Amino acid sequence: MSTIEQQVTGTFAADPVHSHVGFEVPYAVATFSGEVTDFTASLVDGHLEGSAKIESIKLKDENLQAHVLSPEFFDAERHPVLTFSGDVARDGDRATIEGEITMKGITQPATLEGTIVGPTVDHFGATRVGLKLETVVDRTAFDMKWNMPLPNGEPALGNEVTLKADLTLVAQEA
Amino acid sequence: MRVLAISGSLRRDSNNTALLRALREEAPAGVEVELWDGLKEIPPYDGDDDLAPGPAKVEAFRSLVREADAVFFATPEYNSSIPGALKNALDWASRPLATNAFRNKPVAVIGSSAGAFGGVWAAAELRKVLAAMGARVTEVEMAVGHAHDKRDESGELSDDEIRDGLREALDTLLAEAAPALAAA
Numbered sequence: 001m002s003t004i005e006q007q008v009t010g011t012f013a014a015d016p017v018h019s020h021v022g023f024e025v026p027y028a029v030a031t032f033s034g035e036v037t038d039f040t041a042s043l044v045d046g047h048l049e050g051s052a053k054i055e056s057i058k059l060k061d062e063n064l065q066a067h068v069l070s071p072e073f074f075d076a077e078r079h080p081v082l083t084f085s086g087d088v089a090r091d092g093d094r095a096t097i098e099g100e101i102t103m104k105g106i107t108q109p110a111t112l113e114g115t116i117v118g119p120t121v122d123h124f125g126a127t128r129v130g131l132k133l134e135t136v137v138d139r140t141a142f143d144m145k146w147n148m149p150l151p152n153g154e155p156a157l158g159n160e161v162t163l164k165a166d167l168t169l170v171a172q173e174a
Numbered sequence: 175m176r177v178l179a180i181s182g183s184l185r186r187d188s189n190n191t192a193l194l195r196a197l198r199e200e201a202p203a204g205v206e207v208e209l210w211d212g213l214k215e216i217p218p219y220d221g222d223d224d225l226a227p228g229p230a231k232v233e234a235f236r237s238l239v240r241e242a243d244a245v246f247f248a249t250p251e252y253n254s255s256i257p258g259a260l261k262n263a264l265d266w267a268s269r270p271l272a273t274n275a276f277r278n279k280p281v282a283v284i285g286s287s288a289g290a291f292g293g294v295w296a297a298a299e300l301r302k303v304l305a306a307m308g309a310r311v312t313e314v315e316m317a318v319g320h321a322h323d324k325r326d327e328s329g330e331l332s333d334d335e336i337r338d339g340l341r342e343a344l345d346t347l348l349a350e351a352a353p354a355l356a357a358a
Binding site (some may be wrong): 062063065066067070071072075077078146 | 270271272273277278305306308309310311353
């Protein structure tokens with residue numbers, strides 16, 4: 001049985017090709033999801049910093065995308081970047097990060113929870129750490145209050161949004 | 175700074191247009207309020223005519239909105255909602271949605287009516303429509319009820335309290351528009 005390192009030391013940066021950042025929100029009868037394609041993340045001695053460009057949110061309809069980037073939601077013109085920072089607390093393969101998320105110019109505390117794998121040397125000799133994290137935020141706390149009532153009176157869009165990050169972090173040369 | 179003022183009423187003696195004339199008088203130095211008089215010339219929206227470029231009058235309206243730093247609406251209320259002509263013009267302006275002229279545009283909405291409520295429902299619906307179009311909708315709220323009683327014999331606004339409200343509303347709109355200008 002291998003011994004899992006409790007702390008990850010050193011400097012790692014996200015490999016964007018093998019990482020994924022996205023969101024899920026209840027919409028009508030199902031879950032609506034989208035992803036952010038332009039993001040960075042670094043892990044330095046257990047401290048995670050991440051940022052994502054709001055304009056890079058990818059949805060399957062350009063008009064819907066325009067609505068999500070508009071002042072009614074992210075206001076990408078004035079608040080082009082989402083940021084997160086926090087310290088990774090590791091317990092075996094479990095990771096918890098008490099940190100802060102800033103969206104639309106508003107900073108709120110957030111706890112990210114998930115799993116951590118590594119450091120592990122890959123087939124090319126690079127050292128990698130995997131972090132799979134999620135948290136639930138109330139979008140209205142970030143001034144994103146849009147909604148429409150369904151015919152049954154219930155709101156079409158949920159307020160609780162799950163933010164997800166599945167990161168492959170690669171050790172950087174000192 | 176240029177503010178485009180749009181009245182939702184076509185009526186020659188409109189209370190809402192009178193409010194916007196007063197707004198123009200109350201504008202501080204350096205702020206030009208342009209009262210748009212092209213609403214009646216906008217054709218009914220027809221997807222078959224929604225080509226690039228669109229009808230000349232529609233393109234002219236879109237250009238005016240693009241060139242303005244902010245847009246100030248005063249609307250009456252017809253059947254608890256937005257006057258058809260105004261909604262029609264916005265439906266044209268909203269196309270194509272992702273790049274429309276109102277996108278990120280700071281806007282303010284006030285209303286007036288002959289009745290007691292001052293067009294609050296029309297103004298609320300207009301804010302909703304503008305937000306859906308991607309405009310930067312300010313929190314300005316002003317409902318002028320019994321509007322015809324607040325004008326003098328020549329038809330101009332004679333109520334100082336409402337003039338104060340207009341100045342305040344314009345200040346809010348200009349403050350919303352200012353960061354965009356600073357970044358330009």
